Amino acid sequence: MSRKNVAPAAVVAWSTSSVSWVDEGHRLSTTDSLMEAAAMLPTKDVLIATSRRSTFIRTMRVPNASKPDIRRILQVQIGQLFPIPANELSFDFHLTQDVNSEGRLAVIAAIRSADLQILHSQAKAAGLRITGVLPAALGSAALAKSLHQPDAAVVHRTAEGLAIDLVAGGELRYSRVAPDPANALGIEAEVSRTFAAALMSCSPTIAAGALALPDTDVSTDTWGLETLPTAHLDINIQTPEQMARALRQAEIGKIRLATVLMGLAVVALTAQTLNYVDAAKKASSADARWRKKIGDAKSLQDAEQKKADVISGYRDVVDLAFHPAQSLSDVLAIVTNDAPKGVWLTGFTLERGKALTIRGTAANSNAVQPFTDAIRQEADKKTGQLRFRDTTIVFSSSSEIDNTPVTQFSVSTFPVGNLPLEQPDIKKVGQK
Amino acid sequence: MISFRTRNESIASAVSICAILMLIGTAAWYWMPLPSVQGFQSRSYSKQLASANNSTTDVQNERVKLESDILPFLWEGLPDKVAPAALAKVNDLAKQRALKVVAFRPQKPSEVKGLTQVVFGVTVDGSFPNTVQFIKDLEQPGLKLAVSTVQIASADQASDRVTGTVNIVAYIKGATKPVSRGDKNVKKS
Numbered sequence: 364m365s366r367k368n369v370a371p372a373a374v375v376a377w378s379t380s381s382v383s384w385v386d387e388g389h390r391l392s393t394t395d396s397l398m399e400a401a402a403m404l405p406t407k408d409v410l411i412a413t414s415r416r417s418t419f420i421r422t423m424r425v426p427n428a429s430k431p432d433i434r435r436i437l438q439v440q441i442g443q444l445f446p447i448p449a450n451e452l453s454f455d456f457h458l459t460q461d462v463n464s465e466g467r468l469a470v471i472a473a474i475r476s477a478d479l480q481i482l483h484s485q486a487k488a489a490g491l492r493i494t495g496v497l498p499a500a501l502g503s504a505a506l507a508k509s510l511h512q513p514d515a516a517v518v519h520r521t522a523e524g525l526a527i528d529l530v531a532g533g534e535l536r537y538s539r540v541a542p543d544p545a546n547a548l549g550i551e552a553e554v555s556r557t558f559a560a561a562l563m564s565c566s567p568t569i570a571a572g573a574l575a576l577p578d579t580d581v582s583t584d585t586w587g588l589e590t591l592p593t594a595h596l597d598i599n600i601q602t603p604e605q606m607a608r609a610l611r612q613a614e615i616g617k618i619r620l621a622t623v624l625m626g627l628a629v630v631a632l633t634a635q636t637l638n639y640v641d642a643a644k645k646a647s648s649a650d651a652r653w654r655k656k657i658g659d660a661k662s663l664q665d666a667e668q669k670k671a672d673v674i675s676g677y678r679d680v681v682d683l684a685f686h687p688a689q690s691l692s693d694v695l696a697i698v699t700n701d702a703p704k705g706v707w708l709t710g711f712t713l714e715r716g717k718a719l720t721i722r723g724t725a726a727n728s729n730a731v732q733p734f735t736d737a738i739r740q741e742a743d744k745k746t747g748q749l750r751f752r753d754t755t756i757v758f759s760s761s762s763e764i765d766n767t768p769v770t771q772f773s774v775s776t777f778p779v780g781n782l783p784l785e786q787p788d789i790k791k792v793g794q795k
Numbered sequence: 796m797i798s799f800r801t802r803n804e805s806i807a808s809a810v811s812i813c814a815i816l817m818l819i820g821t822a823a824w825y826w827m828p829l830p831s832v833q834g835f836q837s838r839s840y841s842k843q844l845a846s847a848n849n850s851t852t853d854v855q856n857e858r859v860k861l862e863s864d865i866l867p868f869l870w871e872g873l874p875d876k877v878a879p880a881a882l883a884k885v886n887d888l889a890k891q892r893a894l895k896v897v898a899f900r901p902q903k904p905s906e907v908k909g910l911t912q913v914v915f916g917v918t919v920d921g922s923f924p925n926t927v928q929f930i931k932d933l934e935q936p937g938l939k940l941a942v943s944t945v946q947i948a949s950a951d952q953a954s955d956r957v958t959g960t961v962n963i964v965a966y967i968k969g970a971t972k973p974v975s976r977g978d979k980n981v982k983k984s
Contacts, residue, residue, distance in 0.1 A: 431800065614803040621810035628817035635821050642829035649832035653840040660847035667851050671858040674865070676908035677968070681865045684941035684964060691942050692931035699927070710948040764952075784943055784964065787905035787912055 373404045374588045376499045377482055378414035381522045389584040391572060393522045397482075401489035408492050411482060412499035412588055413600070415540045416523050419445045419452075419473040420500055422536050424466035430458060430597070437471065445473050453479045457501070457598045459534045470535055472498040472600060479602050496600040500538035502587025503528035505594035506571055510581055514566040516554050519587060520574050525550060527557045528587070529566075537561035547576050680785040687715070688780020689750060694719060697750065698776075701737035705730040716783025718753065721774045728770040731759055738776050751776040868939055870967040874904045874913045877965050884938055885917055885963075892929045894921035897958070904967075911967040914943065919959045920950065926959040933963055940965055 375397070376383040382400045383393040394400045401407075421444050425433045437456065442449030454473035461468035479496065486493050503517035503526075513533040519526040520543060529537040539560070541553040551568070558565050567580035571587055601609065691713055698721060702708050705726035712720040725731050741750040754776035761770050797812065799805045832840070870877045878901045889896045900916040919929060926947060933942050944962035 431798075610801075614801065614807065617804060617807040617811075621807040621814065624814035624818070625810050628814040628821065631821045632817055635824050639824070639829060642831060646830040646832050650836075653832060653837070653844075657840060657843050657847060660844055660851065664847050664851040664854065667854040667858065671854050671861065673909050674858050674861040677869070677910055677966075678861050678865050680908050680910055680966060681868045684943075684966065685868050685936055690931070690934050691945050692927055692934055695927050695930065695945065695947070699923075710946075712946050714944040784941070785907045785912075787907050 373406055373408070374410045374412055374502075374591050375400060375404070376412045376414055376521070376588055378417045378523065379478060379481060381414075383522055383588075385572075385586045385588050389573060389586065389589070391521075391586065397485040397489040397491060401491055404491070407490060408494050409486070410494050410592060411486075411496045412502060412591055413472075413474055413478075413482075413496060414521070414523055415498070415500055415526050415528075415538050417474060417478055418498040418500070419447075420498055420535065420538045421445065421471045421473075422468060422534070423471065424463075425456075425458075425469045427462055427467045433458070433469065437469075441471075441473065444471065447473075447475065451476055453600050453602050455497075455598045455600045457534075457596055459532075461532055461534060468534065470501070470598075472501075472598060474600055476602055479600065483602070497591065497596060497598045498538075498600075499588060499591075500526070500528045501535055501594065501596055501598070502589070502591045503538070503569075503571070504530045504533060504535040505590035505596075506583070506585060506587045507569060508533050509585075509590055510569060510583065512567055512569060512581060515569045515581070516557065516566060517569045517571050517587060518550060518554060518574055518576065518579075519572045525553055527554055529557060529561050529563055531563060531566070536563065547578065550574075550576055551578070683782055683785055687782065689778050691715075694750075694778045694781075697741055698738060701734060701741065703730055703733050703737070706734050713778075715781060717781070718775045718777040719751075719781075720757070721776070723772055723774075724764075725770045725772060727768075728759060728761065731756060731770065731772045731774070735774055735776075738774070748779065750779055752779055753777045866968075868936065868966065869910070870939055870965050872967065874901075874911060874967060877913055877967055878915065881913075881915055881940060881963070881965055884940070885915075885933075888929055888932045889919055889921075892921065892925040892932070894919040894925055894929055894959075907966070913965045913967065915940075915963050915965070917961045917963060919961070920956065921959075922955050923947065923957045926957055929959070930961060933961065 373384055377397070381393055381395060382397050383391055384400065384404065385391055392400075392403065394403070423444070425436065428436075433456070437444075437454065438449070441452055441454055445452060452473045453476045454471060456469045456471040459468045459470065474496075482496070483493065503519075507513065507515045507517055507530040513530070515530050517528045517530060519528075521540070523540050524543045525541045527539055527541060528535055537557065537560070539557055541557070544550050544553060554568055555565065568576070570576040570579040570582040571585060573584045574582070576582065694713060695711060698711070698719065699708060702723070706723055707725075708721060708723040710720075710722035723734075725734075735754050735756060738751050739749070739754045742748060743750060754774065757773040757775050759770055759772040761768060763769065797808045799808055870880075881901075882899050885899060886896055896917065897920050898916065898918040902914040902916065904911050904913045906912070919926060921929075930942055930945055932938075933940055940963045942961060943964050944960075946960040947957050950956040950958050
């Protein structure tokens with residue numbers, strides 16, 4: 364849509380009847396057609412400046428919106444702005460920095476689509492490449508700006524006649540071509556007439572292109588055409604077909620960019636996903652290794668604990684069997700020593716976990732009681748704990764042996780700490 | 796770049812927005828830490844492993860200590876091999892105490908908490924003090940025999956001779972399977 368900021372080799376002022384350009388010595392050359400001019404131009408790339416007679420210029424306030432949005436608005440209104448039906452016009456516009464409450468000031472340039480097509484066909488025939496199409500009058504605003512005259516009337520003598528461009532605030536406001544007057548007074552009168560037609564107050568006059576105007580405020584050899592390449596104007600008039608093609612190209616560019624972006628995103632996402640999956644696999648593998656190590660260690664611990672439990676069971680059995688509180692031999696010895704004079708012990712029955720049964724014979728029944736008392740009073744010398752409990756006389760009966768009266772008795776007593784051995788399991792060894 | 800004026804632009808813009816969001820998401824994902832068994836989890840695993848290994852070592856040490864405590868009291872081998880050894884010891888002790896071994900009867904082995912228990916019934920004849928000494932001798936830990944039952948009865952009224960019946964118990968490490976004929980018969984039936 365907008366012209367690229369690359370200075371073209373040649374700026375050519377074009378109209379359907381003539382073609383003009385300015386050489387390095389600020390001399391204006393004019394031919395009848397682009398075909399003739401092509402041979403004399405230094406390059407095939409040309410920036411076309413449409414002549415004032417073939418271009419409509421209009422300034423108006425537009426909403427302060429983006430250029431595409433403003434273009435849509437203007438496409439509807441363009442028929443009312445110029446005296447030619449909208450469908451026969453090609454236009455573009457330049458958005459100025461002048462913004463107020465009514466909107467932004469836009470300089471709208473339009474040209475007959477038919478003329479534009481003629482231009483392109485002539486350029487094609489001449490072997491020229493058009494880099495942009497814009498009104499020649501815009502060069503006057505650039506020229507005034509370069510001469511530090513933001514408000515001025517820039518006057519050129521062109522092949523079409525006297526070109527008068529009014530610039531205000533550094534922007535082109537009005538442009539007209541007047542019949543070429545014979546003298547300076549006539550030129551000044553045309554300038555004044557132009558200010559009046561534009562309803563603008565008078566400002567200094569710039570005589571451009573070595574125009575001979577003695578009383579002018581500013582005079583320069585430079586032509587407005589020469590300033591166009593450096594003016595950086597965002598305007599390029601195109602035919603509707605070119606616009607549609609440009610729009611299509613822009614869309615294709617956007618789609619291409621979107622596709623590339625999406626491709627990049629998919630590649631990046633895929634790479635990151637693969638990276639993540641790889642890391643997750645490694646982490647999972649490492650996690651499994653750790654768990655297996657811990658599981659193995661715990662299994663070993665359990666196995667060792669089971670072995671220890673078995674050994675612990677052995678210890679219980681061994682403790683009961685080999686470390687009784689009182690050994691059976693000690694019990695027998697103690698009870699035997701407790702037997703007083705006149706008491707004969709005839710039998711003992713002692714089993715682990717059960718009471719001791721003592722059988723004996725006494726010379727008289729009175730001797731049994733001291734024996735049982737002695738048993739009851741037996742105590743451990745170290746701890747002082749009684750050695751026997753539940754000492755009772757089971758029976759005592761009188762009888763005679765060889766005509767001598769005796770008392771036969773039985774005493775039962777329980778040795779303290781006489782615990783039973785660990786009982787065997789129900790099944791015998793070898794049975795299933 | 797992003798506009799929705801035409802259908803194609805809308806599609807392109809939507810795709811671009813999606814792509815940009817995907818790129819932003821991917822970039823954010825890229826800077827997030829990847830899954831790894833490091834840091835806290837690894838330290839936790841190390842602690843668990845060290846704890847399990849330490850526990851295993853403790854249990855092993857405890858087991859070794861227990862074994863060293865109880866092994867002096869346990870026999871090894873088959874019950875059939877233990878009985879003759881026990882008889883030899885009983886005979887030696889009885890001889891030292893001038894006792895006569897009247898009978899030595901091994902009983903059927905049984906299992907006690909994983910140990911094989913064999914009971915021997917010993918009947919001796921001799922004086923009462925010697926019999927008591929004999930019992931005391933049997934209770935010495937080095938013999939690996941525990942006295943479970945003692946019955947002493949006067950042999951006659953005319954002397955101090957007594958008849959002692961002593962049940963002694965031997966524990967064999969492990970529930971070893973006896974190979975006596977009776978066991979074989981039991982197994983066959």
